[in-house]
Amino acid sequence: MAPATGRGPACSLRGVRFSYDGGTTWALDGVDLDVALGERLCLLGANGSGKSTLARLVAAISAPDEGTVELMGLTCFSDGRPDGASYAEARSRISMVFQNPEDQIVTTRVADDVAFGPENLGWPPARIGAAVARELDRVAMADLADADPTRLSGGQQQRVAIAGALAMEPDLLVLDEPGARLDVRGRRGVARVLDGLRGRTAVVHVTHFMEEAASADRVVVLDRGRVALEGSPDKVLEDPSLAGLSLEAPFTVRLARALAERGLDVPATLDTGRLADAVVREVGR
Numbered sequence: 001m002a003p004a005t006g007r008g009p010a011c012s013l014r015g016v017r018f019s020y021d022g023g024t025t026w027a028l029d030g031v032d033l034d035v036a037l038g039e040r041l042c043l044l045g046a047n048g049s050g051k052s053t054l055a056r057l058v059a060a061i062s063a064p065d066e067g068t069v070e071l072m073g074l075t076c077f078s079d080g081r082p083d084g085a086s087y088a089e090a091r092s093r094i095s096m097v098f099q100n101p102e103d104q105i106v107t108t109r110v111a112d113d114v115a116f117g118p119e120n121l122g123w124p125p126a127r128i129g130a131a132v133a134r135e136l137d138r139v140a141m142a143d144l145a146d147a148d149p150t151r152l153s154g155g156q157q158q159r160v161a162i163a164g165a166l167a168m169e170p171d172l173l174v175l176d177e178p179g180a181r182l183d184v185r186g187r188r189g190v191a192r193v194l195d196g197l198r199g200r201t202a203v204v205h206v207t208h209f210m211e212e213a214a215s216a217d218r219v220v221v222l223d224r225g226r227v228a229l230e231g232s233p234d235k236v237l238e239d240p241s242l243a244g245l246s247l248e249a250p251f252t253v254r255l256a257r258a259l260a261e262r263g264l265d266v267p268a269t270l271d272t273g274r275l276a277d278a279v280v281r282e283v284g285r
């Protein structure tokens with residue numbers, strides 16, 4: 001087994017396989033995945049393609065059946081065999097946010113909920129207090145610090161869950177469809193928080209929303225437990241093979257294709273302004 005260094009990349013998976021039924025079917029079937037420190041990666045794929053399973057492996061919540069998992073430069077699994085000390089160390093540096101925020105509520109006061117993770121890490125009270133104040137501020141929930149989280153809206157609860165995850169000052173934040181139950185405003189709020197982490201905290205973000213993937217550094221598309229597409233958002237979200245993976249290209253890309261079919265020379269782009277400029281140029285104002 002490679003020595004544990006504790007340095008990056010945030011995540012490096014090689015030949016990872018995972019089965020829920022003892023190897024009859026594979027939810028993940030030979031996945032290689034790298035996430036650099038500070039990088040924001042979006043995971044896309046049809047229902048059942050393996051996104052949540054992969055997210056849990058990256059978050060050090062579940063173990064692979066086969067393959068090598070390195071997290072924060074620590075070899076946690078080598079050929080499927082665990083290294084308990086490395087795994088425990090990696091876990092302390094990774095946080096996860098799930099789809100249903102109510103599953104993550106553990107107390108009856110917002111500030112206590114955010115403090116829960118740091119308390120489990122054994123931090124001194126002053127450090128915990130500073131982390132709670134900082135993260136409630138980040139998610140614009142400072143006014144509701146004393147509220148009962150079970151009485152908040154789904155969007156507010158998700159912000160509390162994100163604050164709790166970030167309060168532990170993770171090097172890697174894994175989010176499994178955090179916007180699934182949020183309206184547009186709620187999802188924009190999550191996007192703003194993620195933008196603020198750019199370059200400092202690695203983020204692995206499972207989503208069904210193409211617009212969210214557009215702002216990632218890199219996009220990976222899963223198909224039946226394997227990596228089907230990988231690259232920059234421009235490259236992946238404009239790829240014509242997306243439809244064959246049961247994914248719909250973003251609106252601007254579909255619009256550009258429809259205009260091109262009608263004879264306009266416009267690029268299939270994620271950039272609304274660039275598309276608008278091209279249309280204006282083509283129709284001659």
Ligand SMILES: Nc1ncnc2c1ncn2[C@@H]1O[C@H](COP(=O)(O)OP(=O)(O)OP(=O)(O)O)[C@@H](O)[C@H]1O
Nearest residue numbers: 020021026027045046047048049050051052053054
């Ligand atoms: N707890 C479980 N027990 C048995 N099979 C499971 C379990 N969780 C997931 N699976 C199966 O593993 C495969 C991958 O599921 P996973 O939830 O990782 O996909 P996903 O891409 O996140 O799907 P979705 O977009 O629907 O959330 C699917 O075939 C699914 O049915």
